[in-house]
Amino acid sequence: MSDNTPTAIELLLEIMAKLRDPETGCPWDLKQDFASIVPHTLEEAYEVADAINQKNWDEVREELGDLLFQVIFYSQLGKEQGLFAFEDVVRGINDKLIRRHPHVFGDTEFASEAEIHANWEAEKAKERAAKAADASLLANIPQALPALLRAEKIQKRCAKHGFDWDSLGPVVEKVREELDEVMDEVIQVSPSQDNIEDEIGDLLFAVVNLSRHLKVKPETALQRANQKFERRFREVEKSVLEQGKRVEDCSLEMLDQEWHRVKQRER
Template identity: 70%
Template sequence: MHNKTTLDIDNLLTIMAQLRDPKNGCPWDLKQDFDSIVPYTIEEAYEVADAIDQKNWVDVKEELGDLLFQVVFYSQLAKEQDLFDFNDVVAGISEKLTRRHPHVFNDEKFEDEMAVKQNWEAEKAKERAQKLQDESLLANIPLALPALTRADKIQQRCASQGFDWDTLGPVVDKVTEELDEVMAEVIQTPQDQHKIAEEMGDLLFSVVNLSRHLDVKPEHALQQANKKFERRFRQVEKNVLEQGKSLNQCSLTELDFEWDRVKQYECNK
C-alpha cells in the first residue's frame, strides 16, 4: 500500500507528464529543453536561499516546491529521451548518501568531524575518477557556479591535498600583495584595462582565500554586504527626501554625513 508521500510524488510526476503531453500539454512547457530551464533552476535556488535568509518559512515551503518542480521537469525530459527518470534520481542520491556516511549506515568509526570530512572528500574523489577521464583534482567543479563560490571550491580542493597555507599571516600578505599589483597597473600611463582586470581577478581570488581561512563563505558574505549597503542607502534616500531634496541636489559631503548618521543609528540600536 502506498503511503501519502508516495502518492503526492506520483501526483506531481503525473502533473509534469501532462504538462509535456504532445497533444494536450502546455505550449510553454512543451517548448522547453534541458538548456532552456537552467536559468529558472538557478533562480529558484536563489529564491530558496533568500526566503531562508528572511526566515519566512511559508515562502521557504513554497520556494522548495518550485525547486522540486525543476528536478521533476529535468527528470521528465530525461524520461522522454530514455536517459533516466525521477526514480533513478532518487535511487542515485540515496545510494550516494548511504555510501558517503558509513559512520551512520554502517558501523565504521571516525575519530572526529575532520575525519568524517576527509572520508567525504575521499568518496567524492573516487566518484570523480570513475565518471571522468579528466583526473585533475579540479575536475567537475561546475563552470556555472557564481565566481566567488567556484573560487572557494577550487581552493578547498587544493587545500585538501595540502596546497594551502597553514597560518593566516601569508594569506593576509597575499591580499596586500595583490592590491599593490592592482595599484601598480592603475598608475601606468596609458592604463592597460586588460591587465587591471587581470590583477583585480587575482585580488578577488586572494580575498576569497582569506574568507575561506576565516571560515566565512564569500558568496554569502558579499550578499549580506549588498543587503546592508542597500538598506543604508535606502535610508539615506529617505532622509534626504524628508528634507525636501533629491540626491542629485546634495553634495557628496552632505550624503556622507547622512550615511554616517544612518550607520551610527544602526550601530547604536
C-alpha cells in the same frame, strides 16, 4: 481514500507529463530544453536561500516546491530523450547517501567527526576518479557556481592536498600585493581594461583566500555587505526625501554626510 489515489509526488510527475504533452501541453513548457531551464533553476535556488535568510517558513515551503519542480522538469526531459527518469535520480541519491555514510547504514565505526569527514572526502574522490576523464584534483567543481563560491571550492580542494599557506601572514601579504598590482595597472599611461580586469580578479581570489583562512564564507560575507549597504542607502534616501529632495539632486558631500549619520545611528 482509494488505493489508486496517486501520492503527491506521483501527481506532480503526472502534471509535468501533461505540461509536456505534444498535443495538449503548455506551449511554454514544450519549448524548454535542459539548457533553457538552468537560469530558472538557479533563480529558484536563490529564492529558497533568501526565504531561509528571512526566516519566512511559509515562503521556504513554497520555494522548495518550485525548486523540486525544477528536478521534475529535468527528469521529464530525461525520460523523453531516453536518458534517465525521476526514479533513476532518486535511486542515484539514495545509493550515494548510503555509500557515503557507512557508519549509519553499515557496520563501520569512526572515532571522531574528523574521521567521518575524511571518509566522506575519500568516497567523493573515488566517485570522481570512477567517472571523470579529467583526473585533476579540481575536476567536477561546477563552472556555473557563483564566482566567489567556486573560488572558495577550488582553494579548499587544493588546501586538502597541501597546496596552501599554513599561516595568515602570507595570505594578508598576497592581498596587499594584488591590490598594488591593480593600482600599477590603473596608473599606466594607456591602461588596458583587460589587464585591469585580470588584476581585479586576482585581488578577489586573494580576498577569498583571506576569508577562507579566517573561516568566513566569502559569499555570505558579501551578501551581508550588500544587505548592509542597501539598508543604509534606503535610510539616506528616506532622509533626503524628508528634506523635500531627491538623491540625484544632492551633492556627493551632502549624501556622504547623510551616510555617516545613518552609520552613527546604527552604532
